[in-house]
Amino acid sequence: MRGFNTRAVHAGELEDPRFGNVVTPIFQTSTFVQPNSSQEPYLDHATGGPFLYTRWGNPTLQSLEEKYASLEGARHGLSFSSGMAAISAAVLSKVREGDRILSVAELYGQTFHLFSHVLPRYGVKVDFLETDELNKLEVRLKEYKLIYLESITNPLLKVTDVRGISKLASENDVPVVVDATFASPFNQRPLELGAEVVVHSATKYISGHSDVIVGVSGTNSDQTFKDLVGFRKDVGGSPDPHQAYLTLRGMKTIGLRVERQNSNAGKVATLLSQSTKVRKVHYPGLRDSPYREVAAKNLSGFGGMVSFELRDEDCTKRFLKTLTIPRSAPSLGGVESLITRPVETSHSSLTKEEREKQGISESLVRFSAGIEDPEDLLEDFQRALSSC
Known part of the structure; x- marks a missing residue:
């Protein structure tokens, strides 16, 4: 595999030899011709078919998702309109009414509000445990449908033992979702540590220029990716092509x-x-x-x-x-x-x-x-x- 910076520059770029473009274009279009009569149409990795509608998928979004997946070491990457949209999709695509989530207690404020005020209204119970207690690896996990972690907590910078907790969760067949925004894929790749889903507010380190709101998630699970794609399509948390372009450009450095x-x-x-x-x-x-x-x-x-x-x-x-x-x-x-x-x-x-x-x-x-x-x-x- 090529190095991190080489992949950051080149992975995922949509280069059409008919134009000789060096940079992925902005496909600023809401819809695509359907049916696509081309003998070799570009395919949307989210659906497996030709591009149809930008809320479902778009070539500029796909370039961003493929570049991000390469840096994350993920089989699949998906982009969202914000980090909170990525978090919501990762969690809500996994749980149903009556389920329980175990979450690190020292959460980003908006995530804490989602878990403590919104999810309970839909019958999802969230238990909170401090990072230091989670890191002891002594918690019983079988009653939980999902474990939610932040790799580095905001704002006190406590570091979660993603590797240890993911191993324990795997033994109990409980998926782990990790918000790795503070680490970035350069400093940590949670999927390599055993997590099932990693999410980022790509507004931060991934885009890196304080000029865009965007989120991403990565997974190695085909079914989880399918669920994330379906949730994004249903709820509508897709970024627009210009958001994706700015993030794609920023990610190169x-x-x-x-x-x-x-x-x-x-x-x-x-x-x-x-x-x-x-x-x-x-x-x-x-x-x-x-x-x-x-x-x-x-x-x-x-x-x-x-x-x-x-x-x-x-x-x-x-x-x-x-x-x-x-x-x-x-x-x-x-x-x-x-x-x-x-x-x-x-x-x-x-x-x-x-x-x-x-x-x-x-x-x-x-x-x-x-x-x-x-x-x-x-x-x-x-x-x-x-x-x-």
Whole structure:
């Protein structure tokens, strides 16, 4: 198999020798001629037949899905209109009324809302277990229809033992779904660790430029892929061709971007860990991180995210106001550094009690490392720390 960066550039590209195009075109069309009279029509991998309607499939979407599948090490890839659409499809295509799901407790805020407020209305029960308890591999799984994990949790960066939990789940014939958004396919490929489905908010590291909302999922199971395709068709969570094109373009540099983001995050985390203005740093790459060992078993890189707690809320606000390079904004994974307080963004939909239970304080800051020169980032952080 060719290397990661080679596949990122070339896999999935739709090159028609009749035109000699180097880049996959945007097939900005809602419908296709039916029946297709061509003797050798291009086939939609989601249906096995000629393209019919873009909600079902589209050549630009398919190029994105094939490139993503190559990087994920998946037999099948599918794209969605958002990460939450990908998550919803992965979960709802697997469960029915009366089923129970076991989920990691420290979820992305919107996923937590889906699991705690929406699914129960349809008769699906969700039990939550903290990452540290799940990682003990002592939980009984036979009563569950599905296990849902985040490879690196948001925003405290706890690392889930995907390999160990997937092995235990396999012994109990329970499928595992992993949201690997924070890791990206460059740092982790959960299917290789035993998961049945992996999902990403491709808005983040996969597209990498903060200019598109899109989701993807991957699986090696033919039946699971068929179920995901059917759910997307029924619910309508397909991206449009322009979304797919931007993601396809951004994905070509994912290896270069994430390698730099891993490095920048590690350097910032080290700086923060040495400051008396910082109470705690959450980064699995630090030598004293409680997740260093499990990260080494499940990740090939420690990621581009760092979260940390400054000494109080006033210090936090001065720090954020003083920074000049990271923009204060939600989301993550783009080429530009971003910084935010989770209480104001990713976890604002949770109650104060729910946030406190997850350890999300008013002074917690989440940093997404971009690809800027590390010297500039470190100087900017040092100056902002001095303001406290």
